[in-house]
């Protein structure tokens with residue numbers, strides 16, 4: 001079975017079987033608090049099953065950086081601890097699969113809040129060999145007005161769907177995504193503010 | 200526990216990714232990956248660059264630490280992580296990793312205080328080396344690019360008091376910013392040291408903030424370095440306006456002397472006030488030779504003993520975090536829960552988060 005983790009928006013974790021069926025899934029709906037949420041979520045989904053995990057899937061974004069990194073760090077560490085491979089997944093692919101399974105017709109564009117009045121957008125036009133929507137280009141970040149004129153899908157990442165993307169693609173022999181975080185923005189070059197230990 | 204606990208510690212509060220493994224007070228591994236080179240382009244620590252570097256460095260450093268220590272995950276008794284203070288986005292990478300490690304391996308998790316970790320560094324020893332013993336209570340002066348704090352430590356595991364701290368820049372940050380003003384590279388400490396060679400530290404008298412009699416009531420043990428940086432800037436501007444060369448060696452020597460003088464004066468004043476004739480130095484700025492020399496010389500004159508941990512344990516590292524958790528375990532403290540978040544301003548009297 002595959003452990004799936006995503007914190008590109010809210011924080012979620014799931015266990016899916018090798019065909020992608022969800023065994024257990026849980027999501028925190030708090031768009032912040034990723035570091036707080038990740039422990040109890042992993043504890044809930046892994047309870048008693050850690051030894052049966054054969055791979056760890058995780059969302060590589062795009063998404064707000066600070067939260068995104070929490071899930072990625074946790075997933076990579078879990079893979080190391082369990083001695084199993086990592087299966088990185090573009091987080092929007094999980095939204096696209098869930099939308100497709102829910103009846104949304106291709107083509108469509110997955111749109112997610114990128115703060116600063118911008119959105120992340122990824123266009124999907126067809127299915128890949130695993131039956132998962134495959135992106136028509138790399139995700140972008142920009143003004144809402146710049147999003148391609150296609151039906152828009154807006155949803156939080158379902159960690160079960162993310163695990164299913166990984167499971168279906170692995171079963172179809174497709175290579176996993178690059179493990180690089182999809183920041184899509186350069187780091188703001190603002191120097192660290194002086195830290196004060198008391199309020 | 201019949202033997203000393205084997206603890207893995209994760210430290211990501213600033214720009215060093217530190218993974219340490221200790222058995223009690225013995226350091227089995229102390230792996231440090233730094234994003235300093237990436238930061239050098241900007242002349243200081245950029246939080247987002249530090250956080251991105253932590254994510255990439257973390258699992259390789261974990262693997263390396265386990266290999267160096269010659270232990271497996273299954274051998275560990277506990278996981279420790281810095282919960283604060285520090286840069287929030289950077290801390291979160293370590294906390295995310297530590298929680299996954301604890302849950303996946305079924306280990307207790309200790310979220311501990313970075314500053315108290317710095318004090319712990321003095322009690323750690325390399326394999327085969329003699330165990331060190333810090334006599335308590337001790338006054339600790341912690342100086343780095345991220346903090347400048349004076350602590351009174353009565354008991355490392357649960358009685359630490361903040362005497363004072365910087366109100367603006369950290370001392371290491373003052374070195375970095377001043378280096379930039381003088382056209383020197385990052386990190387500033389070693390560059391200013393090199394520039395100060397042959398300089399007269401008394402040629403230019405730079406200000407010693409918060410040392411006047413009027414400041415004693417409110418800020419006796421606090422620090423401020425932003426005015427000093429401004430004074431250096433004025434000296435540079437004046438020389439430029441007069442079409443003269445900046446007397447680099449004198450400025451560097453005078454600046455460093457002002458920083459060191461304030462740090463040591465306040466630390467020894469804290470020893471006198473608390474009646475504790477022991478001073479512990481910690482943090483990356485301890486690498487500064489002048490600071491060590493002045494502290495040792497003036498402490499001796501004041502009848503104060505100075506302790507300085509090995510340099511690789513003075514800079515931010517995971518071994519001190521693991522070591523602090525090991526001492527908490529031995530002292531019988533319960534682990535932290537799985538729900539704690541990071542606290543960028545975690546006070547020193549919170550040695551471990553619940």
Ligand SMILES: [Zn+2]
Nearest residue numbers: 343345482515
């Ligand atoms: Zn530090």
